[in-house]
Amino acid sequence: MSKLEKVPATIVTGFLGAGKTTLVRHVMSQAAGRRIAIIVNEFGSLGIDGDLLKSCGIPGCEEDNIVELANGCICCTVADDFLPTMTALLDRPEPPEHILIETSGLALPKPLIKAFNWPGIRSRVTVDGVVTVVDGPAVADGRFADDPAAVEAQRAADDNLDHDNPLAEVFEDQLGAADLVVLNKADLLDEAAVAKLRAEIASHLPRQVKVVAAREGALDIAVLLGLGAAAEDDLAARPSHHDGADDHEHDDFDSFVVPMPEAASAEALLEKLSKIAGEFDILRMKGFSSLPGKPMRLAVQGVGTRFRHHFDRAWAPGEARDGQLVVIGQAGLDKAAIAAAIAG
Template sequence: MAGFLGAGKSTLLNHILTSDHGLRTAVVVNDFGSINIDADLIADVGESIVGLANGCICCAIRSDLIGAVLGLVDLPERPDHILIEASGVADPKSVYQAFLQPEIRNDVLVDGVMTVVDAEQARCLPEEEQKLAVEQIESGDLTILNKVDLVDNETLREMKSWLSSINPRAQVIEACQCRLPVDVLLGLDARKPLVTHSAVNAQADHAQEPSTCIGRDVADHHHHENTFESWNYKSDRPLRLGLLNQVLSHLPKEVLRAKGFIYASDDPTCRHLLQMVGRRAVISSERHWCECLPETRLVFIARRGVCNILAINRAFDKCAEDAPIA
């Protein structure tokens, strides 16, 4: 998680920590003081780690980022997600590259980089500070344009155009106080059955309407119900990874996230995990199917009313091993 000083990173972390999302989420921060944790939420306190009643945990960075993350990975109850709040004057590329090192790359899969931008102040920074802010924007997979309630429509249009010129591959999501659905911020838990939104059956005609992506954490921000939508893709036919990667690379930029399991014809005995945020898609070999029925189960989050879901699902169907290659 990147963003210049005052953009709203701590506000975003507070929102995630206090949301009722059911995920065990670890947050690595430079200083606990930047996180406003309600005392009623604290379940237990350990050395450099705060456990919260909603299943989240916080860990303070001391000197070694990799060591802190590996410590979280070794906890008896491993986190589902680890969020890292980079310093407001840090270049997130160096943080991302740290997770490509041999000692950690097999234990932690990088989901993506979220960059928080202050809609009111980002273009008013002094030259040196703005240079750093631009580097942070360039590194992001999702750009959260925060504090949009403080600017007029013309300024908002100019900001979005400016952000797109810096990083055209990143989707820009508008927010007030960084309040966005946690599904959009963290993706979806691929371990659970994909029935939280409308099911799209790959063996039928994929004609069901997608449902709205909105949770209890944004119930008081009803404008999101017309902003995001989610749909599922499911197939019991093994898919060719090469073709699947091609489809993923050509998805509309309005697809914000995708996650799930893949039944791959390249390695049918092993379950593969897809994690996609913005334009960054990573497919990793996870473990054997064992007694589980091999099948592809993917879930997508996108801007509402933009994607041709039927065409996208048909494109995935064409990745099947027994599907003819055009």
């Protein structure tokens, strides 16, 4: 790459548990020696997603190529965290040839895109594209897809009604910024459901954007990179519910970390966590646990009551086999009761 060329950056956004980290891992598995840096933004204090990438065993996912920003939502801390990180990457003796930025599930993409116009980096890096990952089964269940017309009708009928739905706004802002929408976990839906979701997603898109179906975030790297969108120069085409606002608040969400005791079996643990998620209306859980006599660490991830697991790496010699779990939900979660249920 010529020193005069801008380094392309791809923003991977999407709601909680949509499959962003898995998609990034697939991209890295196809890098073929290309220098790709990854910036991972966590909501909460435990860097689960960065740890999953570092332990994936894929060349290029080594610790030096992964930067974790865990001090707040990336769209709220661009000056304090994101911009210095970008500058440090670009100032490396061998700067990355492409940068992948995985936002937290609660991030709004547009403030991040705007940050690429800051004088310190505008001449050096460009937003190659915004890839929005959608959890197909979740949206099919109606969990994050409110009907704007119905909301307006309710507000018109009752001026005292609290009609604000921050989850729907986040979802729509992420779609509004997209240059490519990945309808993930499409293998869990039949053809009719996929077709219905495509139409529903298209109704939220402010312009013509390709929607591609995927299983486990597995897409050819050529589909995801090289979009050439220069999104920082195209802000007007990416409307947001928060246009005109200086920032946004995340008071509508809670995130906390709880210890996770050793489990009798992976199946028993997933059954237990699924029950807890349903009882307390938890949006997302992700973390690690240990199993008796097993040398490998068990990674678990859940969206709503749907959970999955895999053994991600061996416990290091002398390492404490202490499990931890990040719990994310809307504000008002009964943290003490949830922690007691997980410990029980």
